[in-house]
Amino acid sequence: xxxxxxxxxxxxxxxxxxxxxxxxxxxxxxxxxxxxxxxxxxxxxxxxxxxxxxxxxxxxxxxxxxxxxxxxxxxxxxxxxxxxxxxxxxxxxxxxxxxxxxxxxxxxxxxxxxxxxxxxxxxxxxxxxxxxxxxxxxxxxxxxxxxxxxxxxxxxxxxxxxxxxxxxxxxxxxxxxxxxxxxxxxxxxxxxxxxxxxxxxxxxxxxxxxxxxxxxxxxxxxxxxxxxxxxxxxxxxxxxxxxxxxxxxxxxxxxxxxxxxxxxxxxxxxxxxxxxxxxxxxx
Amino acid sequence: xxxxxxxxxxxxxxxxxxxxxxxxxxxxxxxxxxxxxxxxxxxxxxxxxxxxxxxxxxxxxxxxxxxxxxxxxxxxxxxxxxxxxxxxxxxxxxxxxxxxxxxxxxxxxxxxxxxxxxxxxxxxxxxxxxxxxxxxxxxxxxxxxxxxxxxxxxxxxxxxxxxxxxxxxxxxxxxxxxxxxxxxxxxxxxxxxxxxxxxxxxxxxxxxxxxxxxxxxxxxxxxxxxxxxxxxxxxxxxxxxxxxxxxxxxxxxxxxxxxxxxxxxxxxxxxxxxxxxxxxxxxxxxxxxxxxxxxxxxxxxxxxxxxxxxxxxxxxxxxxxxxxxxxxxxx
Numbered sequence: 081x082x083x084x085x086x087x088x089x090x091x092x093x094x095x096x097x098x099x100x101x102x103x104x105x106x107x108x109x110x111x112x113x114x115x116x117x118x119x120x121x122x123x124x125x126x127x128x129x130x131x132x133x134x135x136x137x138x139x140x141x142x143x144x145x146x147x148x149x150x151x152x153x154x155x156x157x158x159x160x161x162x163x164x165x166x167x168x169x170x171x172x173x174x175x176x177x178x179x180x181x182x183x184x185x186x187x188x189x190x191x192x193x194x195x196x197x198x199x200x201x202x203x204x205x206x207x208x209x210x211x212x213x214x215x216x217x218x219x220x221x222x223x224x225x226x227x228x229x230x231x232x233x234x235x236x237x238x239x240x241x242x243x244x245x246x247x248x249x250x251x252x253x254x255x256x257x258x259x260x261x262x263x264x265x266x267x268x269x270x271x272x273x274x275x276x277x278x279x280x281x282x283x284x285x286x287x288x289x290x291x292x293x294x295x296x297x298x299x300x301x302x303x304x305x306x307x308x309x310x311x312x313x314x315x316x317x318x319x320x321x322x323x324x325x326x327x328x329x330x331x332x333x334x335x336x337x338x339x340x341x342x343x344x345x346x347x348x349x350x351x352x353x354x355x356x357x358x359x360x361x362x363x
Numbered sequence: 364x365x366x367x368x369x370x371x372x373x374x375x376x377x378x379x380x381x382x383x384x385x386x387x388x389x390x391x392x393x394x395x396x397x398x399x400x401x402x403x404x405x406x407x408x409x410x411x412x413x414x415x416x417x418x419x420x421x422x423x424x425x426x427x428x429x430x431x432x433x434x435x436x437x438x439x440x441x442x443x444x445x446x447x448x449x450x451x452x453x454x455x456x457x458x459x460x461x462x463x464x465x466x467x468x469x470x471x472x473x474x475x476x477x478x479x480x481x482x483x484x485x486x487x488x489x490x491x492x493x494x495x496x497x498x499x500x501x502x503x504x505x506x507x508x509x510x511x512x513x514x515x516x517x518x519x520x521x522x523x524x525x526x527x528x529x530x531x532x533x534x535x536x537x538x539x540x541x542x543x544x545x546x547x548x549x550x551x552x553x554x555x556x557x558x559x560x561x562x563x564x565x566x567x568x569x570x571x572x573x574x575x576x577x578x579x580x581x582x583x584x585x586x587x588x589x590x591x592x593x594x595x596x597x598x599x600x601x602x603x604x605x606x607x608x609x610x611x612x613x614x615x616x617x618x619x620x621x622x623x624x625x626x627x628x629x630x631x632x633x634x635x636x637x638x639x640x641x642x643x644x645x646x647x648x649x650x651x652x653x654x655x656x657x658x659x660x661x662x663x664x665x666x667x668x669x670x671x672x673x674x675x676x677x678x679x680x681x682x683x684x685x686x687x688x689x690x691x692x693x694x
Contacts, residue, residue: 219473
């Protein structure tokens with residue numbers, strides 16, 4: 081700098097800082113590359129069997145499937161057997177506040193502007209069922225003048241661009257190759273960012289286990305060729321499940337033969353649960 | 364290199380070295396195999412055992428029930444909805460038979476705003492006057508099989524045809540023999556249903572099958588009308604072997620369909636008051652053994668011993684077939 085006295089001091093300083101910055105970022109790239117290079121190498125060494133063969137089980141290759149779920153709200157009778165089956169199948173706490181799947185009731189009364197919405201946590205419904213461990217919709221509108229009413233099953237939407245996965249600070253929740261969003265209960269630190277991030281309220285915090293939990297589309301069942309528990313028990317066929325890669329699967333036919341919609345498309349999550357027969361109030 | 368720069372650089376280098384060495388130990392196995400998560404967690408989740416076993420699991424042992432259920436309009440209601448999850452059954456014991464059927468059935472069938480019209484629904488307060496659903500409906504095949512048949516026959520024509528039946532069932536529909544049923548005053552709809560069943564082969568009997576096969580549909584209507592119009596006054600309870608008092612206690616289970624004194628409320632179900640006791644015994648045994656098919660009767664007769672059957676027969680045989688109608692004409 082002493083040699084180039086002709087240059088104004090300010091410019092010289094700027095040039096120096098630019099060089100320093102460049103050098104620093106070069107060093108960063110080198111170190112970063114080294115780190116990234118080492119980690120997969122180590123992981124591959126200590127990890128599961130090599131890529132040859134199917135993953136995650138011997139008989140199931142996740143690259144061959146792309147699961148999807150359909151809900152036909154025009155068929156739902158609100159019997160809540162899906163909720164019951166889900167709780168049994170997945171060790172969901174037995175109470176009226178934590179669910180992997182639940183059913184909402186939308187009721188328009190004559191002369192009322194707003195829609196009335198209730199679900200299992202509503203005290204009237206808890207009273208009708210007798211306890212928080214059983215589930216039943218109270219017949220609370222039997223004497224009311226009902227303009228319109230319908231039931232809507234809800235569950236995790238297994239979005240193509242899941243907000244919950246994006247916010248997880250430790251990589252404990254992720255999207256699988258076959259289109260399911262899963263939670264690694266061993267790795268979850270229980271920070272609940274994902275519970276906050278989900279626009280659908282599909283996640284809950286399991287205090288017993290200290291982890292977030294949500295619907296997995298019964299990943300342990302679908303990888304064995306079974307249906308998710310809620311689909312299995314639905315007596316009216318309001319829940320449809322299948323492989324979107326198979327053009328003749330129930331879900332492909334459901335999407336093809338119906339005008340389907342997803343919840344909150346504006347959120348940009350691109351859900352994979354497709355609804356038929358719901359109003360704009362449902363989201 | 365100035366000393367302070369050397370110190371700084373070596374400090375950074377040392378820190379980086381420690382980090383790079385530590386990372387493989389801190390990152391769990393299989394973490395970056397597919398992405399920023401543990402690939403092994405997918406394997407762990409996929410390896411969990413299903414709790415719900417599906418109806419196929421029940422099929423091999425409960426073959427008969429499974430067959431009945433899978434042919435019924437309840438086939439979309441799987442076993443585990445009512446009986447609970449089957450994981451661990453039968454090793455860990457029996458699955459429950461729901462005690463409060465009314466509570467269970469109304470989960471789906473209570474009339475409620477929001478349920479689609481196609482769903483069969485009942486006004487609980489008016490439907491059963493507090494009785495359990497499985498008194499009249501078999502949960503494995505809930506549709507009441509004996510749908511009401513319309514009978515519009517000609518009694519006079521029936522009388523001519525009935526000449527062929529008189530040898531066994533009596534000229535006035537009062538059977539001379541303990542083992543053959545009285546027909547006088549029986550519900551016409553029931554007679555039509557049973558004759559049609561003999562004709563189609565759904566129900567079999569050495570004597571009745573060929574006779575019924577010779578009948579036309581009009582003949583069946585005429586015969587039913589004729590016998591339904593006869594007076595059962597002459598029906599004699601006869602010499603019953605059982606204990607009528609004990610039978611009365613058991614008869615509580617039959618009341619819903621056959622009435623307190625054997626006068627059925629629904630014309631599709633037979634009156635059994637004053638019926639021949641020997642016939643009643645045979646029929647109940649046939650239901651119990653599965654020789655006569657009826658989902659409802661198969662269920663209620665299964666638990667009856669031979670003594671129970673004799674007692675029931677004695678009780679109903681002793682009832683007056685003309686006792687005031689308690690049942691309504693409509694179901």
